Amino acid sequence: MLKKDLGLGVLILVVGFFVYMRNPLFLSPNNLANTANLIGLFGLFSIAQGFVIITGGIELSVGSMIALLGVLFVDMVGRLGVPWPIAGGIVLVLGLLLGLAHALLITKLKMQPFVVTLCGLLIYRGAARGYTADATAGFPFGSEYPGLDFFVARPFGIPTSVYVLAVVAVIAWFVLHRSVFGRYLYAVGKNEEAARYSGIRTNLVIAAAYVICGGLTAIAAIFFAMYTRSVSPSGHANFYELYAIAAAVLGGFSLRGGEGSIVGVVLGTILLQILQNLVNLLGIPSSLNFAVMGTVILLGVLADQQFARYRDRRRTIEAARASPGAPQTNPAE
Numbered sequence: 001m002l003k004k005d006l007g008l009g010v011l012i013l014v015v016g017f018f019v020y021m022r023n024p025l026f027l028s029p030n031n032l033a034n035t036a037n038l039i040g041l042f043g044l045f046s047i048a049q050g051f052v053i054i055t056g057g058i059e060l061s062v063g064s065m066i067a068l069l070g071v072l073f074v075d076m077v078g079r080l081g082v083p084w085p086i087a088g089g090i091v092l093v094l095g096l097l098l099g100l101a102h103a104l105l106i107t108k109l110k111m112q113p114f115v116v117t118l119c120g121l122l123i124y125r126g127a128a129r130g131y132t133a134d135a136t137a138g139f140p141f142g143s144e145y146p147g148l149d150f151f152v153a154r155p156f157g158i159p160t161s162v163y164v165l166a167v168v169a170v171i172a173w174f175v176l177h178r179s180v181f182g183r184y185l186y187a188v189g190k191n192e193e194a195a196r197y198s199g200i201r202t203n204l205v206i207a208a209a210y211v212i213c214g215g216l217t218a219i220a221a222i223f224f225a226m227y228t229r230s231v232s233p234s235g236h237a238n239f240y241e242l243y244a245i246a247a248a249v250l251g252g253f254s255l256r257g258g259e260g261s262i263v264g265v266v267l268g269t270i271l272l273q274i275l276q277n278l279v280n281l282l283g284i285p286s287s288l289n290f291a292v293m294g295t296v297i298l299l300g301v302l303a304d305q306q307f308a309r310y311r312d313r314r315r316t317i318e319a320a321r322a323s324p325g326a327p328q329t330n331p332a333e
Contacts, residue, residue: 070236
């Protein structure tokens with residue numbers, strides 16, 4: 001994955017330089033801080049999506065889950081007076097339970113991940129709108145909650161979300177690339193049946209991936225609720241699952257499963273936010289954002305397919321050369 005990550009890093013530098021040349025405000029401290037904050041926010045649930053994609057699954061309910069959990073967090077703290085650490089703990093547990101529910105439907109009832117999470121997308125969005133009667137949930141005017149400004153603080157000029165993303169990314173990197181569980185995730189994504197015959201408890205591995213996804217999405221929901229200070233359930237976090245999928249695909253995660261790196265998905269998130277910044281700074285209509293995301297996903301999938309075909313051809317040629325009956329070429333000829 002190192003070559004992919006390096007290539008993506010170079011692409012980020014090129015795109016960033018292009019944006020700066022078109023509008024020098026790109027490197028202004030305020031713009032950099034805002035972009036870094038969005039990278040931190042989107043990076044959390046993009047990593048969550050990566051854990052699911054690597055098993056060969058998909059999580060389409062990320063945006064709706066952020067809306068529902070965000071509504072509940074704001075309402076508990078702002079209207080019901082629940083201390084924010086308790087409200088945050090409840091939201092985190094709910095995120096883990098939602099991930100577990102998806103996992104059980106997929107592993108025990110053998111439902112397709114696409115169907116389960118698509119239904120979740122509709123159910124959670126509808127539940128959020130029904131809970132607030134389609135009204136906006138927000139904190140009372142002038143209210144203060146000691147300690148809650150942690151989520152919007154900028155220690156040393158860097159948003160808190162970036163620090164949290166860094167911690168999550170480091171932990172996720174060790175889990176995915178340096179642990180037995182990480183090897184199990186890759187094995188399940190490559191060939192679930194073969195992994196099962198190898199003694200891996202594939203259902204447990206897949207379930208763990210969805211639970212991790214639900215937990216990280218819950219953390220992202222709290223940050224987004226504090227970032228916007230209010231949650232409109234009909235539009236909050238709409239289509240955020242597309243950003244997560246695009247970031248994962250750009251970062252080298254294969255939608256077939258069994259491939260991907262944490263560094264790659266973080267770089268993919270950075271690239272997407274720079275592209276979003278380009279749209280804003282160049283005055284391109286925001287209505288084209290979805291067109292940009294769709295194009296990015298399409299190009300990412302096409303590049304992944306072409307790379308996979310090239311790699312398969314290389315393996316076939318190397319295997320043919322290594323076979324005992326293969327004709328040996330004389331270097332002098």
